[in-house]
Amino acid sequence: MFSLVLQVADLLMIAVGALIALSLVYGDTAAPSHVDGLFGLLALVLALFAFHLSGVYRPRDVGNAARSTSRALGSWLAAQLAIGVISSSYPSAGPRDNWIVSWTVLAAVLMPIARYSLYAALRALRCRGYGRTPVAIVAPADDGYELATRLGSKRDAAFSLELIFDTTLEHDTRVADIPAVRQLDAFTQLVRAHRISELWIVDARDETLCVEQIVDAFRDDFVNIRIVPALNGRTLPEPAIVECLGMPVLNVVAAPERGLRALPKAVFDRLFALCALIALAPLMATIAIAVKCSSAGPVFFRQCRKGMNGEVFSIYKFRTMHQDADRPGEVTQASRNDARITRIGRFLRRSSLDELPQFINVLKGDMSVVGPRPHAVEHDEYYKNLVQHYMYRYRIKPGITGWAQVNGYRGETERVEKMAARVMFDIHYIQHWTLGFDLKIIGMTVIRGFGGSNAY
Template sequence: MLTAASKISDLVLIASGAVIAHALTASNMPHTSSGMLFILLDVVLALLILRIFRVYRQRFPRTGTAAIVPTLAAWLATQSLMFLLVCAFPDGHGMGVEWLVASTVITGILLVFGKYVLSIAQRWLGAHGYGQVPVAIAAFCADSHGLVEQIVARKNPGIFIPELILDAGTTRDTVVEGLPVVHEIETFAQLVRGHRIEEVWIVGPSANQGAVGQLVSAFRHDFVNIRVVSDIGGENLPEPAIVDYMGLRVLNLVASPERGLALLPKAVFDRVFALLALLALAPLMAIIALVVKSTSPGPAIFRQYRKGVDGRVFTIYKFRTMRRDADRPGTVVQARVNDPRVTRTGRLLRRTSLDELPQFFNVLKGDMSVVGPRPHAIEHDDYYKDLVQNYMYRYRVKPGITGLAQISGFRGETSQTEKMTGRVRLDIHYIRHRTFWLDLKIVALTVIRGMTGSGAY
């Protein structure tokens, strides 16, 4: 949340500084469109260099003094490049060295002011209980007790709230500082689920690997972030697995990608793309619905429960491609070659992926994304989650209409566990490396291969 606020704040302040500087130094020159483009270039270049300097790298962002040095360094690097551009194009854009100097000073002051305002806002929100994260603490060795005591003492008040402790070194369950302390991993896991805790922190420098493995296995079907807290004081540990989170240096064992405003660009892209697609494809979809309805008894739209982000169940929409009541309740059999349940129209729709078009309504509702791991039938999830490693990690993000696995040959039936393993491997690769440009590439390849690809029947 604060990372996104920091990005938005920097964007507004850099643009404001450039415009104010232009107003102060260009009184004798008209406001030209090329001048405005030059200001836009300054803003875009600044945001790019801020990312290169890793100002926004941390999950829990630096604010105040800790954020000023890298921010100003990135800003000075930006203005150095802009100086070269001003010298290369002295005429034609209405921007000169005076504007550059004024912009550098004014924006620098605004950025420093903005970082301190964010720091004050962070402390105020924490003091009033906003953004508090309930956590469960797992300790597997005696060396961990001091670290547990520091966390329980709420060294960072208002940011995280310890609610439960697993102490594998004890022989009985007890209560410490009003917090339940249990000694068995299974009991700990049940309480975490019952309390709806989404953060589990493993503390201690020498946690037993076997015990950690048991803990990770206990939550393999849950959407719980599991992190290792190395040191309350913090050390310079390598990135990216080890990050600054809630003011602590932690090792992410299992964690969801960034949430909140960080996903706003993808959410906007999804909604706009889905709306445009539905408007453009409305006549085709109406024709398909009429054909489906007229060629076999039953509704034109097929509805089925699927899991979405963090395992939340939603109803997915598709054009019906099978005969009515083709599946028995509680069981789902994948379509296969020459499947007698598939209608003649349905076979064409499945081969061309046109049966997926109604899922743009799922995207508009926010249940799905245009690009992401394909959601499977819940019965398939229950079957494969114990057979394929990291299977449920696919649901750490919104499922998609298309995905990296689908354009890479893993489309349609997964009759063998090896095929599902390959699909899951590509889904996880996408989650870890997803970018806007990768999404566009997947969409383009889906359109190209959708009419000619094999694997769906």
Template sequence: MDLSTQTEVGKSSRPARALLRLLDVLVIVAGAAIAARTYSEPVRAGYDSALVAFTLLFSVVLFPAFDTHRGARRHLFWRCACVPALGWLLALAGAVVLVSAMHRPYRPDVVWIAEWALVSGAGLIALRLTESALGLRRAEQGVHSRAVAIVGSGAHCRQLLRKVESTPDSLYRVATIFDTGPEVGAAAGNVPAFRDREGFAAFVRRYGVEELWLALPLAEVETILGFTELFRNDLINIRFIPDVSGLALFDGEMVDLDGTSAINLVGSPLSSDALAKKDVFDRVFALFALVGISPVLIAVALAIKLTSRGPVLFTQRRKGANGKVFDIYKFRSMRVHTPTAGIVKQATRNDPRITRVGAFLRRTSLDELPQFFNVLRGEMSVVGPRPHAIEHDTLYQNIVDGYIHRYRIKPGITGWAQVNGFRGETDRIEKMQGRVEHDLYYLSNWSFGLDMRIVFMTAFKGLVHRNAY
């Protein structure tokens, strides 16, 4: 569970983050204008304006992914200079490649681009250094490090302890633990552990511990009330961080419902902000990909048309996010045939329905390329659980635990299951269970970095696989 009480240096409220994003935009636009003013030749307004617009779009996607507005007390040079510079250069380079590909006669001026990169890069770094300095000043004026005592046991308590210790620039440190478990175990790290309440309370008072976190299951009401009573005369913050691992499908994170806190037991593990960022990245990536692979799309379409009768594209009804049905696009890899109503027969090894060109397309995953149009239409994502035929959904959702929760987000062209070998025919229930387990892992551990890892794994080792036929 996420610590709803945790704050970090430089982590701002939503209005503050919106202001910082706006300042990023102003710095980028100002850098482009300054570079254009100092350059001797006039900048070609039409194409260069498009370049500035696409650069802003890329920065809106990449900067949050790089978490560039997160201040730091440590690794100041890396967090405030290297990371913003890398994100800025990637955004600028991506926009240059995209605009040059879309408008082939256009060639951006190298001098203008270089000066723009330097001016805006320096401004973005200066903005983050200022933000970090203000955050450090606020931290110094407040509490430097709040000592915390945790009451709990088992995996939930250990996870809470690891989260505090592994969070960069955390303003909390665990001073002691009261172990409520039935057996005495080794204390985690150098944190002293107690099983005696009076000894625990004496330690908390002696060392001025300011926070008491009750990491307990909902059923342990008596324990919760007991520790609340134990510290009734102490000026100590007591916070309840319930262990809902036995109830929640994913991590049981805390969410804010118009000012009312709630714990997700069954729900989308991705926040609305994360889904919005993922959607923007998907559409930009799909547009860029379609422009880049357009010669391949034309060549494949011609090969299909010249070697077999029938349409170039094959469409099939699939379920998308929240069960919404859409038509998925693929290059046709089979001979035209009449399927049995209500039955979808998966392709098997040496399937006579598959054409020569189709066998190559399926083996190299080129038949999936038209799905970038699905991504551009907002029906699919670049990375996500692979969608199955609706008939298979009806079958497996009743026999594979958690199957239906794959549709909490948009299905993807590639996914964590596919790059780990779970692709192709699912002729055994164990194969589908393996897919679902990997899909649920992806949902529980989603990050922009994980998406990029899957994209690279797909490009380098996931396109061709022995199970693809």
């Protein structure tokens, strides 16, 4: 979250610097040309590219104010140098070059001021106990005491140690006033009770309890699990290493990074959903009338589904089954020649037109256009115990269509192997997401059609 705040602050200071420089250079005597405006836009794009190329907003660097700010300034100056070189070869370069130089200097002054102000505000909040992430560790009690001492000496640290798990203890105790337990069941219950979102396994080589058991114990929880190779700090290669309290931390299970990188997807989702709802309004009105006339009951079918990080929301579909087709608390997947499905419902399900109201869910922010398909909560409870990494699908927003669906895995999953394959495709999508990948999936959905042999 703080990374996103820094990105917004940098962009704001760059924009403010540009406006002040414009007023200083051009004043009331002249107005900037459209070419100047294009150069301003190009400078912004180049700056964003340079920031991300140099890793200004990487988690391991954001925690260090001096390192992050120096990288941001270096990237900004490099981007503006490139703009200056390009600008000098275009006509009327004099005033524009003066503007670019003034803009560069002003932004280079404003960015550190804004950044260090934000870092100071963050430290003040953390010193008062706000904005700190609760952490549980799996470690010998001695290492737990060392980590608790570190955190206690850094009141502005981003993390607060809440719980220690040590299988070598003779009985449950307290270490540096931190509860320390020896039984895995008690540990998992306490992690859930205290809503702890970070779990660090310290120096797993010496831990009698294997990492796989820890991961398995929390497979249905949205807890980030990381390995700390050693408390004295060791340099390990990217990409799975982040830095916390000056220590290298290896991500084992963690939510995908968000921030400005996810902003294009969020904007695209809303714009695409809005355009789709406007364009498809006549078709959706026709379907609504057909559903209402075909059988008794409401036009829309609403069902609880899990969204990002397991948050439950109501998904919208056109009703395709007779009213009260399912028993309360029981959801049965539709199968071939299912008597519960209405005649118009059978067509809607085969063509996937019953999914169109989910663009409303996208506008509300519950879903994305592209992402893992959400399943009924009852199905989640069933499959999470049968399919490895099943719940990892919900680390991002679910989608109307997805990589699994365009590869043939849609509709009924009558065998566990089919669900396992669907999960495999979903995880591949999460790990390799780009906006271009989304566009590819949308294109494949349109080209291959919305129906399928398993859609009934």
